[in-house]
Amino acid sequence: MKYWLMKSEPNDFSIEDLKNRPNQIEPWDGVRNYQARNYMRDEMKLGDRVLFYHSRTNPSVVGTAKVVKESYPDHTAWDPNDHHFDPKTDKDNPRWYMVDVQFEQEFVRPIPLPELRKIAGLEKMVLLQKGSRLSVQPVTEGEFEIILNYAASQEA
DNA sequence: GCCAACGTTGGC
């Protein structure tokens, strides 16, 4: 099993939105970065765990989700009316892929980015590296556990 | 809203 962190701008799609979806499942569409796509297309497997991250507005880890459908073409790339329309990809040779994720839990207290930087054991997290902007990124099992434990300790 | 850091595009 692998562990991931996925970013979303809460104004665009928040963890509350995920929680309110039918079956609490949502396709992770709109990723238009090759490295992030490769992770989704090639490495994300059923049951993989995901840290849900809110970017830009009060950046923080806000909860967890899991992968419930492995990669398939992101059809929004072919929709001229979609914000993430990509005129250069065609249906015979899909360029962009997505997975479905399902809500697991929302932290009672989100963990803000500055707080993450202070937690021992997270120094090497991709998220915390300078200039890191990947919207889909790997997390180690150790990092994942540290964050879950930290979140749980905040709820006591 | 600003802007630094990245990623992509396209002329040559």
Place this chain on the structure above:
DNA sequence: GCCAACGTTGGC
């Protein structure tokens, strides 16, 4: 294949 110009991301 280089690299300048442009567009985007995301912390602040």
